[in-house]
Amino acid sequence: MAYLVVLLAAFLTKPFFNTKLCRGEYGFFKTYFLYGGIGSFAIFFGVFFLFGTQALENDQSTGNYAFLTTARLALLCLSVYLSGISWAVYKIKLRSDFSPIMNFYVVAILIVSVLLLPSVLFRAPVMCAVYAAALFVLYKTAWNGVFINKEAASD
Template sequence: MAYLVVILAAFFSKSYFNSKLCRGEYGFFKTYFLYGGLGAFVIYASIMFLFGYSALKDDSGTGHFALLTTARLGLFCLAVYLSGIALAVYKIKMRSDFSPLMNLYVALILIAFVILLPTALLKAPVMCAVYAASVFVFYKFVWGGEFVVKKAAND
């Protein structure tokens, strides 16, 4: 079931990475705190609620394996989601005239987001491989070789 979620995440990646959120159109506060913080909490809690119970029910042991499997899926989904948030924060930083302290804060935020990606790759390598293969297949056969849609300046 977890790999179905990974394939669904790959399928919706194009629309997510081309959304207003990932283009940084909502501003820093709304993007980082509302969608980044609250959205990440909701995604992780939803995964633990939806998949954690069924994994614990099927695990006849202590539940350690079920917790790790569900946490891997949560980490993977957060990595995909927060990479879009990081892209949005970067685009907002490039467009805005922040103070030097705010620029430092945004740089530290981006470093934290970048550190999350190898962590997800190390903790959930099979899910990342399935995601990469799925994105490649969708890119070639479903999306027609186009992943990021370039928008004109006045759109």
């Protein structure tokens, strides 16, 4: 079941990265705190609500494994979501005149999100491989080699 969520995340990656949110059109506070913070908690608790209860109910020897698989799935979903939020914050930084402290904060956000990706690769390599393979197949077939729509980016 977890791999179906990974495939769903791969299928929804292009529509997510082409939204107004990922283009940075909502402003820093709304993008980072509202969508980034509350959205991350919603994704994390949503994954654990859907899959964590089954992992906690399983008292046999596979209970720990099921719980760790749920944590890996949540980490993969969060890394995809937070990479979009980080991209949006970077786009906002390019268009705005932030103070030097705020510029440093945005760079720190980008560094943390980049550091999240290797940890996902290390903790969930099979899920990442399935996600990457699904993205590649979708990119070559359904999306016709276009990931970011230029007409959507110029609106």
